[in-house]
Amino acid sequence: xxxxxxxxxxxxxxxxxxxxxxxxxxxxxxxxxxxxxxxxxxxxxxxxxxxxxxxxxxxxxxxxxxxxxxxxxxxxxxxxxxxxxxxxxxxxxxxxxxxxxxxxxxxxxxxxxxxxxxxxxxxxxxxxxxxxxxxxxxxxxxxxxxxxxxxxxxxxxxxxxxxxxxxxxxxxxxxxxxxxxxxxxxxxxxxxxxxxxxxxxxxxxxxxxxxxxxxxxxxxxxxxxxxxxxxxxxxxxxxxxxxxxxxxxxxxxxxxxxxxxxxxxxxxxxxxxxxxxxxxxxxxxxxxxxxxxxxxxxxxxxxxxxxxxxxxxxxxxxxxxxxxxxxxxxxxxxxxxxxxxxxxxxxxxxxxxxxxxxxxxxxxxxxxxxxxxxxxxxxxxxxxxxxxxxxxxxxxxxxxxxxxxxxxxxxxxxxxxxxxxxxxxxxxxxxxxxxxxxxxxxxxxxxxxxxxxxxxxxxxxx
Amino acid sequence: xxxxxxxxxxxxxxxxxxxxxxxxxxxxxxxxxxxxxxxxxxxxxxxxxxxxxxxxxxxxxxxxxxxxxxxxxxxxxxxxxxxxxxxxxxxxxxxxxxxxxxxxxxxxxxxxxxxxxxxxxxxxxxxxxxxxxxxxxxxxxxxxxxxxxxxxxxxxxxxxxxxxxxxxxxxxxxxxxxxxxxxxxxxxxxxxxxxxxxxxxxxxxxxxxxxxxxxxxxxxxxxxxxxxxxxxxxxxxxxxxxxxxxxxxxxxxxxxxxxxxxxxxxxxxxxxxxxxxxxxxxxxxxxxxxxxxxxxxxxxxxxxxxxxxxxxxxxxxxxxxxxxxxxxxxxxxxxxxxxxxxxxxxxxxxxxxxxxxxxxxxxxxxxxxxxxxxxxxxxxxxxxxxxxxxxxxxxxxxxxxxxxxxxxxxxxxxxxxxxxxxxxxxxxxxxxxxxxxxxxxxxxxxxxxxxxxxxxxxxxxx
Numbered sequence: 001x002x003x004x005x006x007x008x009x010x011x012x013x014x015x016x017x018x019x020x021x022x023x024x025x026x027x028x029x030x031x032x033x034x035x036x037x038x039x040x041x042x043x044x045x046x047x048x049x050x051x052x053x054x055x056x057x058x059x060x061x062x063x064x065x066x067x068x069x070x071x072x073x074x075x076x077x078x079x080x081x082x083x084x085x086x087x088x089x090x091x092x093x094x095x096x097x098x099x100x101x102x103x104x105x106x107x108x109x110x111x112x113x114x115x116x117x118x119x120x121x122x123x124x125x126x127x128x129x130x131x132x133x134x135x136x137x138x139x140x141x142x143x144x145x146x147x148x149x150x151x152x153x154x155x156x157x158x159x160x161x162x163x164x165x166x167x168x169x170x171x172x173x174x175x176x177x178x179x180x181x182x183x184x185x186x187x188x189x190x191x192x193x194x195x196x197x198x199x200x201x202x203x204x205x206x207x208x209x210x211x212x213x214x215x216x217x218x219x220x221x222x223x224x225x226x227x228x229x230x231x232x233x234x235x236x237x238x239x240x241x242x243x244x245x246x247x248x249x250x251x252x253x254x255x256x257x258x259x260x261x262x263x264x265x266x267x268x269x270x271x272x273x274x275x276x277x278x279x280x281x282x283x284x285x286x287x288x289x290x291x292x293x294x295x296x297x298x299x300x301x302x303x304x305x306x307x308x309x310x311x312x313x314x315x316x317x318x319x320x321x322x323x324x325x326x327x328x329x330x331x332x333x334x335x336x337x338x339x340x341x342x343x344x345x346x347x348x349x350x351x352x353x354x355x356x357x358x359x360x361x362x363x364x365x366x367x368x369x370x371x372x373x374x375x376x377x378x379x380x381x382x383x384x385x386x387x388x389x390x391x392x393x394x395x396x397x398x399x400x401x402x403x404x405x406x407x408x409x410x411x412x413x414x415x416x417x418x419x420x421x422x423x424x425x426x427x428x429x430x431x432x433x434x435x436x437x438x439x440x441x442x443x444x445x446x447x448x449x450x451x452x453x454x455x456x457x458x459x460x461x462x
Numbered sequence: 463x464x465x466x467x468x469x470x471x472x473x474x475x476x477x478x479x480x481x482x483x484x485x486x487x488x489x490x491x492x493x494x495x496x497x498x499x500x501x502x503x504x505x506x507x508x509x510x511x512x513x514x515x516x517x518x519x520x521x522x523x524x525x526x527x528x529x530x531x532x533x534x535x536x537x538x539x540x541x542x543x544x545x546x547x548x549x550x551x552x553x554x555x556x557x558x559x560x561x562x563x564x565x566x567x568x569x570x571x572x573x574x575x576x577x578x579x580x581x582x583x584x585x586x587x588x589x590x591x592x593x594x595x596x597x598x599x600x601x602x603x604x605x606x607x608x609x610x611x612x613x614x615x616x617x618x619x620x621x622x623x624x625x626x627x628x629x630x631x632x633x634x635x636x637x638x639x640x641x642x643x644x645x646x647x648x649x650x651x652x653x654x655x656x657x658x659x660x661x662x663x664x665x666x667x668x669x670x671x672x673x674x675x676x677x678x679x680x681x682x683x684x685x686x687x688x689x690x691x692x693x694x695x696x697x698x699x700x701x702x703x704x705x706x707x708x709x710x711x712x713x714x715x716x717x718x719x720x721x722x723x724x725x726x727x728x729x730x731x732x733x734x735x736x737x738x739x740x741x742x743x744x745x746x747x748x749x750x751x752x753x754x755x756x757x758x759x760x761x762x763x764x765x766x767x768x769x770x771x772x773x774x775x776x777x778x779x780x781x782x783x784x785x786x787x788x789x790x791x792x793x794x795x796x797x798x799x800x801x802x803x804x805x806x807x808x809x810x811x812x813x814x815x816x817x818x819x820x821x822x823x824x825x826x827x828x829x830x831x832x833x834x835x836x837x838x839x840x841x842x843x844x845x846x847x848x849x850x851x852x853x854x855x856x857x858x859x860x861x862x863x864x865x866x867x868x869x870x871x872x873x874x875x876x877x878x879x880x881x882x883x884x885x886x887x888x889x890x891x892x893x894x895x896x897x898x899x900x901x902x903x904x905x906x907x908x909x910x911x912x913x914x915x916x917x918x919x920x921x922x923x924x
Contacts, residue, residue, distance in 0.1 A: 046702060048702055048703075170667065173667070174667065174668050201663045205632070205635070205663070206636050240510055241510075241723045243705060260705065260722050260726070261703045261705070261722070263726070264700055264725070264726060264729065267726065267730060268700075268733075271729075271730075271733035271737070274737060275733070275736060275740060275811065276812075276815070278737060278740055278741060278811075279740060279807050279810075279898065280804050280807060280808050281811065281812070285812065286816060286819075286821060287812050287813060287822050287829075288816070288821060288823070291835055291836050291839065294812075294836055295839055295840055298805075298836075298840060299840055299843065299844075301808075302801065302804055302805065302808075302840055302844055303844065303847075305801055306801065306844050306847065306848060308797075308800060309796055309797020309798070309801065310797065310851060312796040313790075313796070313797060314793075316792070317793055323789055327785055328775075330778070330792045330793075330795075331774075331776075331778040331779055331792075332771065332775050333792075333795060333796050334771055334775070334778075334799040334907055334911060335768065335770075337799060337800065338767045338770060338771050338774075338903065338904070339768065339771065341800075341803070342763065343760075343764065345742060346741055346742050346760050346763075346764075349740075349741030349742075350738075350741075350743070350748075350756075353734060353737065353749070354749035354750070357748075359748060359749065359750060360749050367749075373753055374753050374756055378760060378764055382764060382765065385765075385768065386768060386772070436741065437807070438804055441800065441803075441804070445800055449796060
């Protein structure tokens with residue numbers, strides 16, 4: 001790092017802002033094949049920023065940059081790209097070139113990249129990796145489920161034997177630490193590579209150099225099993241404020257470690273998935289995906305909505321005889337459907353979030369009883385407003401009463417359905433998040449309209 | 463830590479499961495005033511687990527446990543409790559007792575707790591803090607906005623002067639490190655306390671002890687301004703995979719640091735807030751909140767839905783003359799409203815998420831054009847299904863055509879509204895997340911039904 005850059009860098013705002021000017025500048029340098037100037041310009045940026053720049057270039061330009069830069073840098077850039085863009089670029093690199101990128105990556109990122117390759121290419125690429133141990137580690141990581149601790153962990157970690165001295169430990173660690181991007185904890189193992197405790201760098205820093213690891217290590221160590229679900233790992237790390245956690249197999253053998261930055265990604269992805277499910281989008285998509293991808297993600301729930309609407313029309317057709325005397329009932333069906341949908345979405349969202357945070361306690365019955373009280377309270381407040389409005393407007397108390405009373409019942413039933421379905425799915429081991437959004441809206445629309453006409457008919461004595 | 467516990471602890475699953483048996487056991491020990499046995503039992507658990515146990519006890523029992531345990535432990539427990547529960551407990555502690563808890567906490571947590579106290583109590587408690595520097599730090603932190611980097615940072619950090627030697631540095635650091643829970647980076651400052659670079663513990667571990675800090679530090683250091691919005695800090699830390707970031711004022715003076723575990727909380731809270739907004743819940747609530755709190759959070763959006771429904775009824779009333787000949791049009795209004803709502807929610811959700819992730823690029827016009835194509839594609843597919851269904855069912859091609867063509871137009875308009883409103887709000891500096899859920903659903907219901915009847919009327923030539 002040149003010290004002349006220091007002052008400039010320290011004055012830079014941390015927020016990198018991509019500009020049209022910068023992109024034009026990069027494009028000109030590439031098109032004029034001015035390799036040295038391109039390198040000088042790009043090397044000033046963080047790899048995450050270069051990835052953003054690449055996404056603005058055309059494909060040939062991007063490939064040109066990837067082949068120009070050091071593989072130490074490009075491997076990090078590749079990890080920052082969108083999966084689609086990465087796939088396109090990897091298709092244009094030889095197995096040897098991909099292997100070179102992979103050599104530079106930590107095992108977890110390396111395994112992710114290899115895992116994205118077509119299966120027939122995976123072995124070819126792994127065979128080209130020169131570091132035999134790295135290749136073995138990647139192969140091992142590929143065997144774990146993506147959604148398990150094993151699929152998230154890296155093999156890189158710093159571990160010491162309980163029988164070493166502090167001096168011996170520091171010597172060994174210097175070597176290991178060169179491989180590890182961030183040292184959080186030093187894991188202590190016995191002669192069989194079983195995890196028995198930990199040391200912090202801080203402890204080591206303040207320890208007497210002649211001490212034995214056995215004397216100074218902390219036997220209380222948190223860990224997760226390699227088959228643990230990543231969402232549970234995320235919960236544990238958040239609850240206990242851990243920045244890294246070791247991963248062991250069923251025999252307590254130390255296999256790898258998971259760091260908090262990977263957990264941040266898990267939390268974000270999970271939140272985005274739930275948000276999109278609640279909004280009626282079945283696959284994780286981004287605003288910049290193709291129209292075809294977006295249609296595939298959006299059409300299924302819309303189709304469900306269409307069926308629901310046809311069902312509602314069918315039900316209303318069944319009450320056709322009421323049209324003549326009580327046309328006004330039909331005018332309020334969108335209101336009834338909207339209220340049933342909104343209440344259902346509200347109650348299911350609260351339950352889904354509560355389940356995700358493990359703070360839904362008590363029995364299903366208590367939960368339903370509470371929701372019933374809550375829905376009744378909301379329903380009565382809203383129904384009184386509606387009653388006064390219709391009564392004033394149409395001067396027909398009984399119709400106003402019929403619509404308002406139906407509204408209260410519809411809201412209560414909608415709240416109960418919205419509470420019950422996610423709890424039921426969760427008990428059955430199904431992700432309750434699918435019960436939010438269009439699913440609840442659609443079923444509540446149909447039930448709502450049916451209940452509404454039945455109650456109105458009863459009250460109006462038709 | 464006694465080594466006899468070692469084996470047991472290592473065999474424990476990391477996931478602590480609270481059981482009725484355990485709670486009963488704790489309650490019995492408390493009620494029999496068996497202090498030593500209570501202590502022995504509880505001291506085996508992590509403070510986050512004890513917090514969970516406390517939430518199951520009645521209030522007197524919880525206070526008893528808090529007063530029994532060491533303030534080193536209880537301060538951590540307090541931080542893990544729900545804000546409501548913490549408030550109740552703090553009310554029952556004297557200013558002196560609270561000050562003792564606060565002495566044990568890092569400045570960021572301490573400031574959070576003091577900030578939650580009633581204003582008149584804050585000064586009394588701070589005055590009782592014995593460590594003058596700690597009290598000053600807390601006072602400083604209380605001056606920053608909750609949603610700024612200053613409101614999130616801790617004053618605890620490890621910093622060294624560029625003019626020190628490695629040996630001098632290690633000596634000073636041992637002292638500082640005792641105060642800091644986790645050492646991520648060592649910040650390097652000049653004589654004016656200006657941040658000029660960083661060192662990693664790893665670097666220090668492998669450096670020659672006689673070297674000067676000036677020679678070995680890394681001048682490239684990421685940092686944020688103390689007034690930066692926390693969501694922007696979260697984005698920066700995620701993008702650059704940082705585990706801690708120093709906070710400086712406008713003069714580059716080092717003020718504190720933010721660690722990734724606080725950022726994890728920010729990300730989770732933000733995701734929960736957006737999710738609840740999309741579900742029509744105006745305040746962050748939990749399933750276990752009181753019925754009054756839940757009603758206050760849920761009623762506003764339901765009221766909006768009610769107004770929307772009344773608006774829709776009013777519009778339908780305006781087309782009353784069509785009832786006689788084309789009653790079927792009225793049967794399909796819930797379908798039209800549902801589709802308009804669903805499409806609007808889908809498109810707004812994608813835009814809101816894209817804006818949150820900074821990946822909505824290009825002009826608003828391009829974005830609207832893409833959504834129009836997408837909505838038209840979805841709309842035509844759905845309309846063809848609907849057309850065939852109604853035609854087969856009612857044997858009236860023109861009515862089927864009128865309803866289906868209206869559906870396409872309604873879906874396109876709904877998609878455009880769902881895309882435009884969040885983009886518009888974002889440009890105006892308003893959180894676009896409020897434009898999801900009931901807001902979009904309600905406005906699209908009304909527009910949808912209006913457009914539907916107008917187009918149907920035109921096609922049927924009434």
